[in-house]
Amino acid sequence: MSDAFEWLYSDVVKEHFTNPKNVFDPDEKFAADAEGIVGNIKCGDQMLFLLKIQDDVITEVRWKTYGCASAIASTSILSEAVKGMGIREAYGIKPAEIAKRLGGLPENKIHCSVLGDKALRAAIDSYLEKRGRAGEFKGEDAVVICTCLNITDKDIEEAVKAGARDWERLQEATKIGTVCGGCKQRAEELLHEFSHIYGD
Amino acid sequence: MASRFVYMDYNATTPLHPEVKAEMVADLEIYANASSMHEAGRRARSRVEKARASVARLVGARDPECLYFTSGGSESNNTVFNTMYDLGRRGTAGGSKPLPERRQKIITTAIEHPCVLNAARRLEDEGFPVVFLGVDGQGRIDLSELERELDPSRSRGGPVLLVSVMAANNEIGTVQDMAAISRLAKAAGAFFHTDATQAVGKIPVDVEAWGADYLTLSCHKIYGPKGIGGLYARKGAPLEPLVRGGHQEKGVRAGTYNSLGIYGFGKAAELALAELPAYAARVGALRERLRSGIVGRVPSVRVNGHPTEVLPNTLNVSFPGAEGEAILLSLDLEGIEVSTGSACASGSLEPSHVLMATGVGPELAHGSIRFSLGRNTTEEEVDYVLEKLPPIIARLRRMSTVPASCQDGAAS
Numbered sequence: 279m280s281d282a283f284e285w286l287y288s289d290v291v292k293e294h295f296t297n298p299k300n301v302f303d304p305d306e307k308f309a310a311d312a313e314g315i316v317g318n319i320k321c322g323d324q325m326l327f328l329l330k331i332q333d334d335v336i337t338e339v340r341w342k343t344y345g346c347a348s349a350i351a352s353t354s355i356l357s358e359a360v361k362g363m364g365i366r367e368a369y370g371i372k373p374a375e376i377a378k379r380l381g382g383l384p385e386n387k388i389h390c391s392v393l394g395d396k397a398l399r400a401a402i403d404s405y406l407e408k409r410g411r412a413g414e415f416k417g418e419d420a421v422v423i424c425t426c427l428n429i430t431d432k433d434i435e436e437a438v439k440a441g442a443r444d445w446e447r448l449q450e451a452t453k454i455g456t457v458c459g460g461c462k463q464r465a466e467e468l469l470h471e472f473s474h475i476y477g478d
Numbered sequence: 479m480a481s482r483f484v485y486m487d488y489n490a491t492t493p494l495h496p497e498v499k500a501e502m503v504a505d506l507e508i509y510a511n512a513s514s515m516h517e518a519g520r521r522a523r524s525r526v527e528k529a530r531a532s533v534a535r536l537v538g539a540r541d542p543e544c545l546y547f548t549s550g551g552s553e554s555n556n557t558v559f560n561t562m563y564d565l566g567r568r569g570t571a572g573g574s575k576p577l578p579e580r581r582q583k584i585i586t587t588a589i590e591h592p593c594v595l596n597a598a599r600r601l602e603d604e605g606f607p608v609v610f611l612g613v614d615g616q617g618r619i620d621l622s623e624l625e626r627e628l629d630p631s632r633s634r635g636g637p638v639l640l641v642s643v644m645a646a647n648n649e650i651g652t653v654q655d656m657a658a659i660s661r662l663a664k665a666a667g668a669f670f671h672t673d674a675t676q677a678v679g680k681i682p683v684d685v686e687a688w689g690a691d692y693l694t695l696s697c698h699k700i701y702g703p704k705g706i707g708g709l710y711a712r713k714g715a716p717l718e719p720l721v722r723g724g725h726q727e728k729g730v731r732a733g734t735y736n737s738l739g740i741y742g743f744g745k746a747a748e749l750a751l752a753e754l755p756a757y758a759a760r761v762g763a764l765r766e767r768l769r770s771g772i773v774g775r776v777p778s779v780r781v782n783g784h785p786t787e788v789l790p791n792t793l794n795v796s797f798p799g800a801e802g803e804a805i806l807l808s809l810d811l812e813g814i815e816v817s818t819g820s821a822c823a824s825g826s827l828e829p830s831h832v833l834m835a836t837g838v839g840p841e842l843a844h845g846s847i848r849f850s851l852g853r854n855t856t857e858e859e860v861d862y863v864l865e866k867l868p869p870i871i872a873r874l875r876r877m878s879t880v881p882a883s884c885q886d887g888a889a890s
Binding site for chain 2: 286295296298301302303304315319320322323324325326342343344345346347349350
């Protein structure tokens with residue numbers, strides 16, 4: 279019998295789930311320079327990232343999560359990847375890259391790995407904010423969703439954070455999909471994803 | 479790879495009883511169509527009727543003719559709701575006497591199996607008034623609320639056509655008061671159906687004492703094969719075929735007899751009835767050993783469901799601070815097989831509708847684990863779970879952002 283039958287996820291997921299790296303130990307002293315938390319318990323997952331940063335380079339990472347096996351594994355692998363990485367580069371890490379490093383994730387598990395990079399970005403944002411550099415990387419990692427009006431995934435994320443929870447309210451906030459409408463499916467997927475992360 | 483294999487998911491399905499298996503292997507030689515008139519066919523048919531009598535006995539039906547074979551619980555439930563569709567629309571179903579008055583309202587519960595929920599929603603989509611009764615914190619419906627919903631002068635939707643309440647819940651094991659619910663339904667002139675899929679073989683089931691017009695049961699939950707189930711319908715209760723075709727099952731359910739499945743069902747029913755008293759005592763004691771062991775060894779847990787009106791084999795526990803899928807897969811790595819009410823395990827973003835209906839809140843629902851024990855469960859297996867579980871919960875809680883506190887109830 280191959281491992282595929284023996285375990286729901288890839289070997290990498292299994293390894294990081296059973297032996298996660300850089301988990302914050304409640305008993306350790308970890309003076310974080312930055313902290314970011316996203317997700318909510320209602321949806322069943324929440325993620326906390328703690329970073330030590332020197333000269334815009336991440337020197338140490340700790341994290342905690344209330345989440346499923348893929349949330350634990352994806353955060354573990356992400357925490358390994360960003361150690362020693364510049365905060366600008368770390369800010370641009372995409373969920374797809376994390377999923378790839380994990381040897382792939384089931385479709386319905388992708389959102390779990392989304393939380394890790396969101397929490398990381400929230401931590402970097404808070405770090406920048408504390409140093410009077412608020413919003414410095416904003417937009418750099420954005421992907422254009424609506425080509426007619428040049429509206430990005432970041433614009434959708436901001437709109438959802440500001441309270442847009444359905445298509446009408448998202449359109450009001452961003453004007454997305456008001457020209458050709460070709461982006462609607464992808465935009466609705468993102469709306470669902472961000473509502474999950476920022477919803478209450 | 480775990481060296482152990484401890485199956486604690488008997489509410490999902492059961493392994494074949496060795497005696498059922500042995501009989502089915504021998505019965506593989508019987509190939510005749512049980513509807514054929516020749517001798518081989520008549521032999522096959524007599525075995526079908528013997529099985530029907532055994533299954534009827536298991537649910538307390540005096541007349542085996544009232545028991546119809548289906549492909550399983552989902553089909554039985556859908557047959558009842560399909561019949562109600564005709565009764566509500568045309569006042570008659572399957573050639574029954576017309577109802578004396580127009581009745582369309584359906585009353586069921588928020589904690590039913592998805593096949594009842596979705597069959598009821600379909601009637602709702604067709605314009606039928608449908609009420610999904612809520613449950614209390616222990617999973618029981620409120621009889622006074624049922625009484626009010628049955629009274630057209632005190633609720634909306636007009637006279638009630640059907641009351642459908644599951645006998646025992648698959649996730650938390652809570653058992654409803656069948657006789658009382660049935661009395662209220664009958665007094666209001668409504669039909670009474672119960673999905674007894676999880677109750678059969680675990681607690682005494684009696685269609686006469688329960689006053690059931692319809693009762694659903696499934697074979698693979700009682701150590702028999704999959705793909706075969708039963709529908710009890712009181713003599714004279716209308717039945718509209720869901721599967722149309724030949725004259726099998728008195729025209730109520732077409733399709734060549736699943737003879738092998740039916741023989742297995744008959745044997746499984748015979749054994750379930752004979753073993754019931756011993757099962758209840760033995761499995762009930764194991765459940766209590768597991769329950770008290772978990773409560774004693776894992777801090778801040780919540781036992782879900784009813785403390786006494788509960789299936790002897792079902793134990794549902796929430797572990798706040800630890801997420802259910804992560805618990806399930808950690809146990810799986812130790813060879814322990816359970817299920818969870820977490821959304822993460824279902825692929826949807828919604829946690830268990832049953833636990834949510836009991837009001838435990840999303841966090842406790844996401845962190846819930848169902849242990850369902852069975853006739854093969856041993857004391858040693860329970861102790862193995864009690865050894866492996868506490869460090870798993872401790873590990874997940876240690877890396878969790880959520881504190882391990884029970885907001886809505888102490889450990890019970």
